[in-house]
Amino acid sequence: GEDVEQSLFLSVREGDSSVINCTYTDSSSTYLYWYKQEPGAGLQLLTYIFSNMDMKQDQRLTVLLNKKDKHLSLRIADTQTGDSAIYFCAGLIYNQGGKLIFGQGTELSVKP
Amino acid sequence: NAGVTQTPKFQVLKTGQSMTLQCAQDMNHNSMYWYRQDPGMGLRLIYYSASEGTTDKGEVPNGYNVSRLNKREFSLRLESAAPSQTSVYFCAGGDGYEQYFGPGTRLTVT
Numbered sequence: 001g002e003d004v005e006q007s008l009f010l011s012v013r014e015g016d017s018s019v020i021n022c023t024y025t026d027s028s029s030t031y032l033y034w035y036k037q038e039p040g041a042g043l044q045l046l047t048y049i050f051s052n053m054d055m056k057q058d059q060r061l062t063v064l065l066n067k068k069d070k071h072l073s074l075r076i077a078d079t080q081t082g083d084s085a086i087y088f089c090a091g092l093i094y095n096q097g098g099k100l101i102f103g104q105g106t107e108l109s110v111k112p
Numbered sequence: 113n114a115g116v117t118q119t120p121k122f123q124v125l126k127t128g129q130s131m132t133l134q135c136a137q138d139m140n141h142n143s144m145y146w147y148r149q150d151p152g153m154g155l156r157l158i159y160y161s162a163s164e165g166t167t168d169k170g171e172v173p174n175g176y177n178v179s180r181l182n183k184r185e186f187s188l189r190l191e192s193a194a195p196s197q198t199s200v201y202f203c204a205g206g207d208g209y210e211q212y213f214g215p216g217t218r219l220t221v222t
Contacts, residue, residue, distance in 0.1 A: 004154070008152070030209070041215060041216075042202060042214055042215045043155070043202065043213040044213075045211070045212065048209065048210075088154055088155070090154070090155075092209055098143050098160075098162070098206060098207075098208065098211070099145065099157050099160055100145075100155070100157070100211060101154075101157075102154030102155045102156070103154050104152060104153055105154055
């Protein structure tokens with residue numbers, strides 16, 4: 001089955017760019033997602049990319065997809081303290097009721 | 113438009129007690145999902161319902177049952193709670209390729 005892996009922690013300075021990485025095993029994932037979770041809150045859908053795309057940009061967020069290496073990344077430009085949160089990547093298994101397979105989450109800490 | 117709502121927000125149970133977690137969505141989504149989140153792990157799918165009247169097991173269904181009461185509501189029942197079920201439970205609604213999550217229920221089983 002699908003397995004999704006992320007590094008657990010990332011620390012950056014305010015104003016720097018952050019890059020959060022994710023690898024996945026199942027190339028049948030049709031969509032790949034980034035969710036943000038702030039302390040004590042639910043998951044907020046940040047952005048997603050369809051598996052036939054290489055890149056998607058949405059304001060400060062850039063998603064890169066390398067299908068050959070099964071690698072997904074999320075770049076946050078001009079990182080702010082409000083970006084401190086846990087970021088989850090997830091793959092969608094569309095032919096199984098649309099279920100999501102999540103990575104463990106990367107805790108992003110932004111220092112002023 | 114509240115999106116996905118869950119009740120209760122917090123619950124403490126003793127081992128062996130039963131309870132039902134409630135979830136409702138007002139986005140007219142066909143599919144609904146129950147996940148659990150444990151420290152250091154991503155969310156894991158417990159059960160899902162692709163449409164009203166259908167339910168299917170996810171990765172970790174043991175110890176749980178679900179009911180898709182109507183299109184809006186999808187409940188998760190613990191018949192005999194165990195400490196291993198201490199977790200944060202998230203409900204989600206979605207169609208196609210987008211899923212929207214509720215705020216979660218934090219459950220502790222002692």
